[in-house]
Amino acid sequence: MGLTGISLVLFLIVHAGINACVFADLADPGENGEMFNKAAHFMGSTVLIRITEIGLFAGIILHIVQGLLLTAENKKRRNVGYAVPYTAGSKWYSRSMGLLGTLILLFLVLHLYHFWASARFTGRGLEPVTYNGVEMHNMFGLMKATFSEWWVVIVYALGCLSLYYHLAHGFQSAFKTLGVHNKRYNAMLSSLGYGFSAVITIVFILMPLSFVLGWVG
């Protein structure tokens, strides 16, 4: 669980970094997503990254399967529940990793439909755009179109919020599972975990919000 979790954390960093390219538009309004489209094109057309993508999907699936098995196994360990549950000793999101994971998964299905499926297979809503003679998908345009509707933005925000809480527990928990028991490192990892979760979440939420509010595009 911890190992796959950490690999997904690494993916999130790359994902957030590339998406942040849309904000190049803020500095230069005439840029119109050029930087982002180029980055997306690079990601989509590099063989090594396409291979890594398979690994990523394997990681996601493994993480989901592990999570489902773990939750199911652990549920069985208490066949009679308490009349008054014990809630004060732990954070609600630490206890709700299964639920948060499921919400993220639902969000992920929508998210993949919106962007990944379009780019790879269906081409739904994609216009071609050419930079320096290279033709590529206008992913920026797709984002703009997708995030023009408020309900999508809200669903994305909720998905990202689930991700925040999932990470707030998962980040530091992963390191404990991997055996980091040094008090100093644990304190550092704990702060880093909250900071990372917050930054990732803010970056992701800002994108749909920026489009729908017209800050970019």
Added chain:
Amino acid sequence: MEHYNMNLTVKVWRQKNSRAQGNFENYSVKNISSEMSFLEMIDVLNEELIVEGKEPIAFDHDCREGICGQCSMYINGKPHGPWQANTTCQLHMRAFKDGDTIVVEPWRSAAFPVIKDLMVDRSAFDRIVQAGGFISVNTGNAVDGNSLPINKDAADASFAAAMCIGCGACVAACKNSSAMLFLSAKVAHLALLPQGEPERKSRVMNMVAQMDKEGFGACTNTGACEATCPKEISISNIARLNHEYLRASLTAEK
């Protein structure tokens, strides 16, 4: 401290034996002094039940000074009741006020079957210790106690883990019924001392295997165990256990 008396409703889990269906019963107790311990309040209730010709509530308890680890009540949604770093026997009625309803349940875990009412079978803990929670040294084999100097910090940390009283509150508190805090306290106690070194790998492997066999759940680091532990055993012991386990698995030769 001002003393006061109170009338209470106590809602207790009653179960005749391990096979029977259990259910909650409500009892009202009157004139309970704030100076009583929680178990003394149960004593008073039991005496009344006996006089009325009913069966008293069965519960585990022995030393009543917070060290034997036998008392085990889940009170108002927390193992050992509302106070921090405390056992059921050391909980006093000052923690409650007149008119309160107190819900008392047994430890709930598939690995701790109910024997009767609030008593559960914790022999799984003994079997985990049998799997490796010791140092294999026969009586008479020892060298002089001072022939092996031990770093004071390590000795203190080992002691802090060894303070575990084996009550099972960690399992009762954990949403997964995991016994990792108990197990990790024992592994840390012995791994921190040079005497524990020779069996370091086999100990952790065997104890974890036994824990899984007993039907405890897996740890998801929620921290509920640490929050309820009457001896404040640190959850960092679990990370240490994971470290020991990974180290042993990765370097195993067979």
Added chain:
Amino acid sequence: MLDAKIPSGPLDIKWTEYKGHCKLVNPANKRKLEVIVVGTGLAGASAAATLGELGYKVKAFCFQDSPRRAHSIAAQGGINAAKNYQNDGDSVFRLFYDTIKGGDYRAREANVHRLSEVSGNIIDQCVAQGVPFAREYGGLLSNRSFGGTQVQRTFYAAGQTGQQLLIGAYQALERQVALGNVKMYSRHEMLEVVKIDGKARGIIARDLVNGKLERHFGHAVLLCTGGYGNVFYLSTNAMGSNVTAAWKAHKNGAAFANPCFTQIHPTCIPVSGDHQSKLTLMSESLRNDGRIWVPKKKGETRKATDIPEEERDYYLERRYPAFGNLVPRDVASRAAKERCDEGYGVGTSKQAVYLDFADAIVRYGKIEAGKEGKPDMSMEEIIVLGKEVVKEKYGNLFDMYEKITGENPYEVPMRIYPAVHYTMGGLWVDYELQTSVPGLYALGEANFSDHGANRLGASALMQGLADGYFVIPYTLGNNLAEEIYSKAIETSHPAFEAAEKEVASRIEKLMGVRGKQSVESFHKRLGKIMWEKCGMARNKEGLQQAIREIQELKKEFWNDVRIPGSIDEMNPELDKANRVADFLELGELMCQDAYNRNESCGGHFREDFQTPDGEALRDDSNYMYVAAWEYKGEHEWTLHKEPLVYDVVKPTQRSYK
């Protein structure tokens, strides 16, 4: 009748000589010999583990849900050993001498010397097992002084020494269980000794979960079942601590020695009301810094902090200027009782005295201020610093006190009162720890042998482990060497059948009373009689009266006790009734013994035998013996006297003035 079998020769080589000449059992034969160990405290767990290591087939029994719960776990202070790591003049002889003197010259020299000899091995063994004793910065073991001795010989693990030692022994025991050398029976209570041809050959035990009686054979039976302080109802013992196993042995022919020798510990949290179920000890170490006092005015109603210095009576410092607050346990306890009886007691019950840390806080605060180079610090600041120091030394005890009483002992003085803590008396045993029934042994607090009339602090843990780890493996072998031809006896033997029948009919009789009063109410009444008439101070008339009252109470018990539930299920009330029935008989014997001993010594104080200034008056010419009582029938005992011979130590009067 009683032969203590003390080896001949000079005191300091008796044990070495014994070990050099005792009979051995070869490993192949050990596998055929079965040993039953009842009780899994320090003595029982260490004995079961060690005998298992040696290769005997061991069965161990405890009434708790796990062997780790035994009440040895509650010992706070420490364990003595004559290691002389501090280079302060300690030696085997000095530990021996202190123990004999502390016991007010009522213990056997040979046993105590052996105890002192093996004390060092105990520490080594425990360290090897991974017991995390307190250490110095250099990594070596730390020691503190305890119980008013002049050397630092006490090893400790914060305030949880008993816990750490027991867990060490428990782990050794569980290791043998895993290896198949020991079979463990938890939640089992021994209810009868089975004797065949005059030898102990097994036990009848009751499975407390389903109520079934079980027969277990053993070539030898070891009772490691602790003390009987709960005869007083209120004591620092665990709720389940009981005399039943020892009492069954007694009724089957094992002599009971010095039953009246009980230790009343001076610093316990006082009783707060009729609901009280047990008493909690505050470690003796508190008397190093706390000052004990009561108001000078009878029936004082002001708060402790409002009573000015000149209206306080620091009675220990007044009566015993040389030792002050550090007088031995028995003396401190009696002095507190005397003040309360005179009407100077404090608290709601008026049965308490103050243990005050205000002076210590200021003293430590000033030292800290000096260290910080600020001699002109205000009193408030000094007190803050002083509290920090006191917290570091006694924090866990202060926290426990606050949990129980709701009062903050940093702000107001603690209220304390003496409480029953330990019983020096127990089953009579010879040098080999064998009772007067062949094949039946008693170890630890269950026997009488090492503490005389008063036990020194930090000596109980030492004795339990000495008996289990280092004495019984030799002495049991010496006797079992003769048993290698005895095959295991089938439990269908008529003796087992008869014993089981006896137990079953007693249980049925108890359940059949169907009276009106609860077991607990009888226990409380017995405790009150014992505490008032056979407690800290005893006298002839009181003891006679107590014997009559206990006999009456016993009759009432068997006619009017109410035990709900049934026999064939988990029934804690029935378990308790079995134990209280035995306490009712033991209580009578204790009074008998106290009545017989026309002297005051150690924990036994007879008001009719005291010096003009109220100190204990020992009578060495008439009572320098072990009073071993043989059971003859209901209310009937024969006294056997084992004379105590002091070859090395010369008894003197103890004085602390």
